Amino acid sequence: MSSKSLHSSQKQQWVSPSFDDFEFDVPSQSSQRTKQSTLKTAYGKNTLPQFLSRKRNRNEDDSERNRTVDRRKQRQAVEADIWVDKHTPQIQSELAVHKKKIAEVEDWLRLHAKQRRHAGQTRAPILLLTGPAGTGKTATVQVLAKQLQMEVQEWSNPDTAAYDPDRPMQDRQDFNVIGGPISQSQTALFQDFLTRANRYPTLELFGGQTSTQKLCLVEEIPNAFYRDPQTFHNILRKFTTTGRSPLVFIISDSYGGESSAFKLFPKNVQGSLGIDNISFNPVAITSMVKVMTRIATTESSQGKRRFAVPSKATIEALANASAGDIRSAVNSLQFACLKDTHDLDKALVRNPSKPSKGKHAGKQMGDKSGRQKREKASVEDSTLCAIGGRDTSMFLFRALGKILYCKREPKTQTDPVLPPHLSHHDRDRLKIHPEDVLEHTHMSSENFNLYLHQNYLDFYEHLDDVVEASHYFSDSDLLTCEWRSRSSMTTYGASLTSRGVIHCNTARSRCNSTSGGGWKPLHKPQWFEINRKYNESCAGAKGLFVGHCWTPVELQTQLLPYLAVISVPLENPGQINFLQEITRFTSNPFGRRRRLEKLEEKDNVSEDEDEDIVSSQGVKLAPQRRPHITPEHTDPLMTQSKPEDNEIIIEEFDD
C-alpha cells in the first residue's frame, strides 16, 4: 500500500468514504502533496503490479488492465483515509508483533533464501503462518521481505472475467465458438502461478533485478481446494520438487466450523512436505498501545485535521476491547478520534478502574497474572466493546481450560458470607463467567459436556467431589431427554455441568489453592467413537444373524458369546470375523487403555460429531445409519482396542 495520503477530490469517483461526515477543516497544504503522490502511484505502483498480476495469469487482457487500474486508484483513494492502510508498518521496529516471532520468521526466510542460492536443497521450502486475524501475519512477511530485499509475488484469486462489450472482436481470441469466455479452472491457474512465478524472474523492464530472491505469498486459497484438499496437496508436492523460491501461506484461524488450516494442511502433509508452521499469538496489549499512540500522535500533528490525542487510558481500553486484533484496534482508534465520539472519555470516567486495575495487577503480581486481569477486563468490558470492540471467540482448548482450572479471585470485604450450615459451599469468587465461556466456544452444549466429561476426572482429587460432579452430568443429560423441551434446555445443560464441575472441585475452591495444579493433557471425548461402534456392532449382529429370531439383547449377550465358544459351522466368513471381534475381550484389562485422542490447542470440532449426538438416542438407532454389511464384512471394528499406551501429552497449557 502506498504510505502517502491521497486527496479527497478523487474519492468522489467511486464511493464516498464512510468517515466523510466527520471531516472538518482540511489543511490546504496537503492537496499538493497528494497530487504528486497520485502521479507516482499511477506509474510506480499500479502499472507494475498490474503487469505482474498478468504474469500471475489473472487472465485479463490489456483493455481490462486499464479498467482495473482505475478501480485500483479509486480504491486507494478511499483506503488511504483508513489509518490501518496508511500506517502499514514499513520497518521491523514498527511491527506490533512480538520480537521473537519476527525473529522466527526472519530466520526462516534468511535460512531458506540462502539455501536456495547454494542450490544444495532438495525441496522448496514452504512456510505456513497461522494465527487469529489481525495479528500482523501479512505485515510481518511484507516488512521482512522488504528488509531482506526479496520480491513478494502474491497470489490473488482471479476475478471471473466479465463480459466487456467495448472490446473489439479481434481481441477476443479467448472466446470459443459458443461465445463464452474460456475460463481456466482456479486449480489450473493456481498451479500455473506456482510454477511460473518462481521459475522466471521479473523482466528488467519493470524494475526486476535478476539477483533478487523471490518469495511467493498465498493468502487466499482457491475455493476449489477446500472441497478437494487432495488436489491441493498434489500441487504442493509438485511444487516442492520443482519450485525454487520460498512459498509462504497465511491462514487466519477460524473458531467456528472446520478449521481451514487443519483441512488444507493436515499434520501428515505438513510432515511429508516439510512445511514449517509458525503460529502468531494475539498482539500483546503493550505493543498495541505503543503502535496506537504512535499513530494517534502522527495523525494529530500531520493529518488532515487536528484533534487531541486520546488519553492513554482510552487507548488502553480500546486495545483491550480489540482482543489482540491490531487491525480492529487501529480502526476503532480512528473512529474514536473523530469529533463526534469525544464523549468516549465519559464512558471511561464512568468506570475508570478497568484499565488501571490491569496495570496495577501487572505491577504487583508479575506479568502473567496481569495479563489474565486484562483478559478478564476485555471480556467484561461491555461498554467499550460497543465502540469497535471485537467479538471475542475462544478455542475449545482454552475454554475447557478455563472451566477445569477455574481460577478464582481473593475474597473482598464486600462479598456476602454464607450462613454456617452452608459453609461447605463457600467458594472464592470466580474469575470467569461460565456462560460467557460457553458462548464463546461456538459449540453445542451436549458436545461441550462430552468434552468436559472426558477431562474433568483428571482435575479432581477427592472422591466425594466426583460424586457430586458426576451427578451434575447425569442431571444435565436428563434435562435434554425430552425432545419437546430439548431446544430450550440444552443451554442450561452445559451451564449446569460447567458450574457443577467448577463448584464441586473443593480442591480448587480458593484463589490460592494450587493443589492438583500443573498442566494436564486434554483429550477428545471417546463417546463418539464408542457410540458409533456400539451402533455399528448392534446393526452388524442383526444383519449377520438375521435368520435367528432372537431379540437383540438375547442375541448380543447370550447367543453370540456362546457361539464363539461352540464350534458350530457358521454360514459365512463375515459371521466368523464378526464373532471374533465382538466377543473377544483383551485378556489383561488393566495393562491397557484405549488410545485417547489428544485435543490440540487450536482444534475445532467438526459438525459431524454434532449429528452423532442428535441421532444417538441411547440404544435406539436410526436404521439408515446402519452400515451395509455384506457377507465379506471384514471391517476390523476392534483394531483400535489393541493395547496401546501412547498417550500423548500436550506440551504446554497457555492460559
Place this chain on the structure above:
Amino acid sequence: MSLWVDKYRPSSLSKLDFHKDQAANLRKLVQGGDFPHLLIYGPSGAGKKTRIMCTLRELYGSGVEKLRIEHQSFTTPSKKKIEISTIASNYHIEVNPSDAGFYDRVVIQELLKTVAQTQQLDSSAQKDFKVVLLTEVDRLTKDAQHALRRTMEKYSATCRLILCTNSTSKVIPAIRSRCLGIRVAAPSIDEICQILQTVCKKEGLSLPAQLGKRIAEKSDRNLRRALLMCEACKVQQYPFSETQEIPVPDWEVFLRETANAIVNEQTPQRLMEVRGQLYELLTHCIPPDVIMKGLLKELISNCDGQLKSEITQVASFYEHRLQLGSKPIYHLEAFVVKFMSIYKRFLEEGFDDMAF
C-alpha cells in the same frame, strides 16, 4: 447352523417339556377356532417364543414353519425411509418394531394395515385371520403403543396380535386389558436338569447328573442359557467330568473384573480406568442397562448386608435416568462413583470401629 437350542426346540404343544397344563389350555383355546389377542410374558429363556410357535402350528398346521425373511421399507411422514426385516410365513408375520427406533409407530401402523387389509387367499385354510407377532413390546415407545391400541380394535376382524415381552410393566394398561395375558414362568432347576439330560441323550452323550445340576443352577433358570452352556461344556471337554468348569460369556468375566476393580480402589484415577472398561463393554455390544444390572449384581455380592439396600436404591435411581437420557455413560459413571463413595465411607467407618 444348528445349535442344540434350535435343534431340540419342541415344535408342537404336545411335545413341550414343562408347563404342560398351560399347553393344554392353549390347545383348547386354539381348538375353539378363534382366540383373542395374546400378551405372552415371562423371563428370558422361559420358552415364550417356543409356545407361540407351537400355538401357531396348532392353528395353521405345518405351513407356519415355512419361513421367509422379508425386508420391508416404510416411509415416515418426514420422508425418512426405514428398513425393517420381518420373518413371515403364509399365515403369520413376525416383526420386532423396536428395530425402527422412535419411528416404531409408523412401522406398527403401516404393517398392520397391509397385513389386515389382505384377506387370506386360501379359502380352504382353517382360519380367516392372520397373526401378527410383535416381539419386544416393552421397548415400544408410548406413541407406538397407543397406535397399537387403536389398530387392534380396527382390524380385529382380519388379524390377531400376539405380543411377546419380558415384562408387562412397560406395556400400557390399555393394551394389557385388550389382550389375554399368559405368563410363561421360568422352568425350575429340576425341569432344566431333566431337559438337559434328554437333549444329551438325543445327542448320544452322557451327562453326569452332578454337572447337569451345576449347569442348571448357573443358568439362572434360563433354559436357553443352560442349553448353550451345556453345548459349550461339550465343546470344551468331552466326555464330561462332574467338576469341569462351566464356561460363561467373556463379557460377564470382564464385568466381574470391572466390579472387582471398583471394590479394590476408590479414587478418581480408578474411576477413569473403570470408564475405559465400561466403554469396552459397550463396544462389545453389551447394552447399557445390562451393564448396569450386571454391575449391581457383582457389587452387591461384594459388600456388606447393610449397604445392599442403599446401593440398590442408587442403582435403580441411575438406571431410571439411563433409560430416559441419551448418553448412558454419564449415568453408569455416576452410579459407579456413588458406589465407590458409599463403600469407601463404609470401609473407613469399619476401620474407626476397629481402632476403638
